[in-house]
Amino acid sequence: MRLSEIVPLIELEPLVVIDEPNFQVETVCGCDLMSDVLAFSQEKTMLLTGLTNPHVVRTCEMTDIKFIIFVRGKRPPQDTLDLARERGINLYLSPLSMFECCGRLYQAGLGSETMRRID
Amino acid sequence: MQEQTLLQSKIEQGDFTRGGEVSSSLKDVLRKLGIKSETSRRVTIVTYELEMNIIIHSLGGEIEVLISSEQIKVVATDRGPGIPDVEKAFQPGFSTADDFVRGMGFGAGMGLNNIKHYSDQLTVETGQGKKSKFTAIICL
Ligand SMILES: Nc1ncnc2c1ncn2[C@@H]1O[C@H](COP(=O)(O)OP(=O)(O)OP(=O)(O)O)[C@@H](O)[C@H]1O
Numbered sequence: 001m002r003l004s005e006i007v008p009l010i011e012l013e014p015l016v017v018i019d020e021p022n023f024q025v026e027t028v029c030g031c032d033l034m035s036d037v038l039a040f041s042q043e044k045t046m047l048l049t050g051l052t053n054p055h056v057v058r059t060c061e062m063t064d065i066k067f068i069i070f071v072r073g074k075r076p077p078q079d080t081l082d083l084a085r086e087r088g089i090n091l092y093l094s095p096l097s098m099f100e101c102c103g104r105l106y107q108a109g110l111g112s113e114t115m116r117r118i119d
Numbered sequence: 120m121q122e123q124t125l126l127q128s129k130i131e132q133g134d135f136t137r138g139g140e141v142s143s144s145l146k147d148v149l150r151k152l153g154i155k156s157e158t159s160r161r162v163t164i165v166t167y168e169l170e171m172n173i174i175i176h177s178l179g180g181e182i183e184v185l186i187s188s189e190q191i192k193v194v195a196t197d198r199g200p201g202i203p204d205v206e207k208a209f210q211p212g213f214s215t216a217d218d219f220v221r222g223m224g225f226g227a228g229m230g231l232n233n234i235k236h237y238s239d240q241l242t243v244e245t246g247q248g249k250k251s252k253f254t255a256i257i258c259l
């Protein structure tokens with residue numbers, strides 16, 4: 001699914017845009033625990049989160065996640081925006097809840113990523 | 120090739136503002152060296168978890184990353200207070216992180232399990248009231 005299709009679907013407002021809007025998104029990860037993102041994220045995916053501190057950007061940088069969507073209309077602070085720009089990560093804001101975002105994306109055909117099992 | 124230091128950096132206790140900078144600059148170094156992205160991803164995740172653990176759980180310490188023709192070695196040392204029960208600390212979900220730290224998205228109790236998963240070899244030297252030393256090796 002193209003990012004340009006996702007934008008209206010979950011009412012995204014762009015905050016930091018680095019890549020083209022025709023970027024293909026295959027899977028979605030909805031998570032507020034950064035270590036879980038580091039642990040279970042196996043492929044290039046899009047992160048939906050309710051956290052807005054700069055460590056969300058750091059975590060995505062380490063796992064090669066290029067797109068972060070902040071849910072519930074929670075605007076990230078300036079240092080998060082600055083870090084994302086510096087590290088080349090796209091940020092978007094959705095006014096919808098985590099559940100609503102995930103539901104709409106799932107219904108539109110996006111799957112969850114394959115998760116590794118705990119060793 | 121002889122072992123060479125790629126990066127060596129001090130890490131302060133509680134320094135969340137700079138937390139991740141070491142791993143981030145390491146990622147740039149690995150990219151410049153042309154290291155495969157999957158390998159680089161494993162090395163940076165391991166380093167980031169070790170870096171945040173020093174910031175969150177220790178009195179401060181240091182991370183050194185070394186490279187040879189066969190492997191990348193990440194060595195994280197700190198000044199204590201050490202881990203009393205290592206087996207328990209490695210259990211997924213175990214965490215002593217406080218609410219402030221949890222509020223930032225840490226404290227899932229996945230870090231050590233994660234470090235082990237992404238390393239080819241991991242050794243841990245620690246104990247109650249001791250310094251901790253983690254040596255993680257990722258093969259090239
Ligand atoms: N360098 C360290 N010094 C002292 N204790 C540590 C150190 N690293 C880890 N620990 C202890 O081991 C526990 C488990 O660590 P682990 O990294 O798995 O989880 P966490 O840091 O609590 O949460 P997460 O990494 O998921 O955000 C910690 O909660 C802490 O009690």
Ligand SMILES: [Mg+2]
Pocket residue numbers: 168171172226229230231
């Ligand atoms: Mg940890």
